[in-house]
Amino acid sequence: MQKPIIKLRGVCKLFGQFQALYDVSFDVKLGERVVVCGPSGSGKSTMIRCINRLEEHDSGEITVDGIELTEDMENILSVRREVGMVFQQFNLFPHLTVLENLVLAPMRARKLSRTEAEKTAMEYLERVRIPDQASKYPAQLSGGQQQRVAIARSLCMKPKIMLFDEPTSALDPEMIKEVLDVMIELARDGMTMIVVTHEMGFAKTVADTMVFMDHGRIVEVAPPSTFFTSPKSDRTQLFLSQILSH
Amino acid sequence: MPKVLRKYWRLSQRSRTFATIQYLLFMGILVWTVVHGANQMGYQWQWYNIPDLFVKEFRGEYYVGRLTKGLWVTLQLTFWCVGLTLLVGLITALLRMSNSISGKALATGYLEVVRNTPLLVQLYLFYFVFSPILGIDRFWTGVVCLTFYEGSFVAEIIRSGIQSVDRGQWEAGDAVGLKKGDIYRYIVIPQAIPIMLPPLTGQIINLVKHSAIVSVIAVADLTTEGRNVIADTFMSFEVWFTVAGIYLAITLSLSIFVHWLERRAAFSR
Ligand SMILES: Nc1ncnc2c1ncn2[C@@H]1O[C@H](COP(=O)(O)OP(=O)(O)OP(=O)(O)O)[C@@H](O)[C@H]1O
């Protein structure tokens, strides 16, 4: 049996008095594609943000690629370099051109030369199909293009794992597909992915595993075939009926 | 508002010629008041002596005048203060935003003490207490004192500039594995600078103006030289007008320069 690349054990997270995660335990194997869904406020973002320590968990254990996440800054940095993240709001650097957005981290955190970094950057811009936008500023691009730049920026660090937090929620409907296409391609190439999304069509195409969260707990984990046709939990059923009805 | 006034107000806002006439009239009355008042006092105007205070010609040789010397000292004072103030402000701002409890306490203590005591008292404290202990001269006493005073304001400008950068920018930097220093240097500070520039200019202009206070510890700056010239020549009206004009010229050039910088930055987008 393959060893998991991401391992969560009894993870709890508090925001002041409010408990956002209750005893979350979960494994992701190398190359596995996980789609996480659940109602708003159920802790989906919090869970994936704990995986690259954008949030600090209060108890439990998180191990990524054999490195346990603790206070140790060196560990945190090495995990972050293995884990890419794409945000709902893109979070591109508005004062830098697309190309500069892409080469910054490889040059500073991976110590690549500018030529190497730019070569990699152009490769990934080809892959997300916008090599011609390299010298523009983010504000000059459409939302869909910005999100593809954000994906390319993460890929430039050559991560082993990609986290997506509702990558299409801030996009106009006509731009959702171009972003999902890029993500589907990434999945086909064997990237390990955790995707928080309500795009159930995408989930059915790509996911190996579906995760349903509610009130800070993982309620159901199942392959899409059983998840969509015969969910075990009532809450999953209710959620699916709501989300698939429109 | 009475109808006549309202009409007058609208005209002065709409018509350029009208506004110009209004302005000239106002300035005319002002100048007349001063000149008339001075004449009533029997004041002898000696504007012709003022150029000598900048450059003096004596038997075919040129000498630097006293106001020029004073101006040079004021400029040096400003130059050192601006540099050190930015440094102190940046360090204080970073300390205040750091996770270190002692760092935060140090920065907050400094800000509260400096902002809540009079500048003049601080200057005396530096001049009579700290400078003898440290063994620094008047000029550097002035520099250090002004630096700590203005630095406290600059610190807050820098802090609010940095905090106005979206949190998502930090998260994006963290997510790609950049170190904190790199995030500041390449992501946050470059975005904070355009936000900080206008209030920083205001603060530097304040610094130029506040620098006149070093005349009370007899640093030979523009204000001190002006006072000395008056003690010798009794031209108080001309000299104080000239000194004020020079300060105005410095501060106005500063704001014009910064406007130009801002516009250039806006164009390079
Ligand atoms: N920084 C924070 N401070 C306080 N509470 C927070 C913070 N971040 C999240 N929470 C709370 O934690 C809970 C889980 O939030 P989280 O963002 O993980 O939900 P989510 O499942 O991603 O929801 P959504 O679909 O709306 O993005 C919510 O109730 C939220 O209000």
Ligand SMILES: [Mg+2]
């Ligand atoms: Mg969320």
